Amino acid sequence: MSTVALRSSAGKWIMVSAILASSMAFIDGTALNVVLPALQNSLQASGADLFWILNAYLLMLAALILIGGSLGDKLGRKKIFMAGIFIFICGSALCGISPGVTWLIIFRIIQGIGGALMIPGSLSLISSSIDVKERGKAIGTWSAFTTVVTMGGPVLGGALADAGLWRYIFFINVPIGIAALVMLWLKVNETKDEDGDHAIDFPGAIAIALGLALVTFGFLRIPAVGLDNWQVYLSLAVGVLLLIAFVVIEKKSKHPMMPLQLFANATFTGANLLTFFLYAGLGAGMLFMSLNMVQVQGYSQLQSGLTFLPFTVMMISLARFAGGLADKYGPRLLLICGPAAAGTGLLILSFIKQTNGPADYWTTFFPGVIVFGLGVSFTVAPLTTAVMGSVSDHFSGTASGVNNAVSRIAGVFANAIFGALAVLFFAGALQTQLNHVTLNTAEKQQVIAQAANLGNAKVPEGISTDKEAIEKAYHESFINAYAKIMRTSAALGFLGALMGMVFIRGVRKSESPEVRK
CATH class of the missing domain: 1.20.1250.20 (MFS general substrate transporter like domains)
Known part of the structure; x- marks a missing residue:
């Protein structure tokens, strides 16, 4: 070449x-x-x-x-x-x-x-x-x-x-x-490889695409449903199995x-x-x-x-x-x-x-x-x-x-x-911070639910007590x-x-x- x-x-x-x-x-x-x-x-x-x-x-x-x-x-x-x-x-x-x-x-x-x-x-x-x-x-x-x-x-x-x-x-x-x-x-x-074959490894592509998608989905579901949930277990397990399958496919494929x-x-x-x-x-x-x-x-x-x-x-x-x-x-x-x-x-x-x-x-x-x-x-x-x-x-x-x-x-x-x-x-740090704020159990759960929005967390509507303290807790x-x-x-x-x-x-x-x- x-x-x-x-x-x-x-x-x-x-x-x-x-x-x-x-x-x-x-x-x-x-x-x-x-x-x-x-x-x-x-x-x-x-x-x-x-x-x-x-x-x-x-x-x-x-x-x-x-x-x-x-x-x-x-x-x-x-x-x-x-x-x-x-x-x-x-x-x-x-x-x-x-x-x-x-x-x-x-x-x-x-x-x-x-x-x-x-x-x-x-x-x-x-x-x-x-x-x-x-x-x-x-x-x-x-x-x-x-x-x-x-x-x-x-x-x-x-x-x-x-x-x-x-x-x-x-x-x-x-x-x-x-x-x-x-x-x-x-x-x-x-430019191209004139000597190589032109076959495409579709099984490998499907295995790695689905495997990565499921592993990603599993981790992104954790904040919403918690770690101990069947959606997380199933998607992570199947995703990992597909990634292992990808390696096996690549090992056996004539056109990996x-x-x-x-x-x-x-x-x-x-x-x-x-x-x-x-x-x-x-x-x-x-x-x-x-x-x-x-x-x-x-x-x-x-x-x-x-x-x-x-x-x-x-x-x-x-x-x-x-x-x-x-x-x-x-x-x-x-x-x-x-x-x-x-x-x-x-x-x-x-x-x-x-x-x-x-x-x-x-x-x-x-x-x-x-x-x-x-x-x-x-x-x-x-x-x-x-x-x-x-x-x-x-x-x-x-x-x-x-x-x-x-x-x-x-x-x-x-x-x-x-x-x-x-x-x-x-969420863990927020629970500690909220120990110093006067909230009932329902209000506390509403405030902690905002943890999913990270730095964009906002004080929920209907909570008028200690808004500044809650905002400070979010920042900390x-x-x-x-x-x-x-x-x-x-x-x-x-x-x-x-x-x-x-x-x-x-x-x-x-x-x-x-x-x-």
Whole structure:
């Protein structure tokens, strides 16, 4: 397969189109975190609804992204990439006009289908088209730009939400997607695996989609019905069985969507474990930090978005540099120190109590954001380099799909599990706080029922006693839950560093069509 230089005209068009398309998908996640309070008020959504709005997209992405990667390898990377972009912008436009929560969740599923075809296509196109000597730098450039746009998402989301225009978070994808489609159509050549088979692993796709959906549903039902409920037991049990069935299907399939022989490579296995732990911690940490700032600390949504600017500046400055270091010295040290620093940043952020709002930002949130940002900046590009460098070009789309699927699965589990945990932590702390407030049993139950709305909890109508004390109890309880969630997220960052220490070794491109054993 012929490759092109990064600085050539063809190389630049590949990079620009890949970055534009990827940015649409990534901006949705971070911008949506910031606009959730506005969306919650506008659509009268509960706390569980919010997690479903996030998870409907992530769920489809996680379930189908593996098929998206292998489809690109088999049928043509550019073709599948363009199909994904088209579906994604259609889903985005529909999300923008959705009349209520249920429709928004349905349209987010369409977005997820598009994203599953689109996201692995960008990295696969880069890995299979750019000269091997410049691949780390190209991936570092892709990581830097997409992460900058991703981290710029909260600023844009905050500004639009404060102006009452949260729907434009979805509409903005349409012109970006059209521009990427035109570039790909006119300027980028098709690449695909000419030697591979073209069969699609539908049993595997169905097993992982249903398995993830049921596990997610089980965790999201816990706040509503409690842990000791047949709905929770049944959905979690069947979901886990389907995920086990997925592994069995992949082992026996002649055309697996996730070839298990890839995991014979310790670096590939370790990089994906690191991805799972780090992205679960990162996703939960960023979501709850945004909710804390807006719903408890008194930040506007724009101010909340602006707090991530230091993170963005570090990504601009360091991601490409980190990719170059990984090319020169190997990714191992960066993949130990980076996640450890990110975990330390999340730990620092967990100690923040009630503040005086944005005026206290520099002495409260800022130090943790800096340490967290440094860790992520030195991790993203080397992690991608390690994954893509541990397999041959033959498996580039599949490897990209597996790694992206792992990061999205991490996001699904983080939102489902941490969402359930946050409500349980909030309700437990609230019961303690309410011991100091005069309420009868029925009123107390009404007040505690609001725990499902987390930071958006409001004093129920009909309760006139000690409203200020109840509101204070809500704030204190949320901060208590926030601290526990952030510390759990930090522990996941440290687990990621441990995976880097145990599994990651020097990475050389495999010459075989399989993997380096």
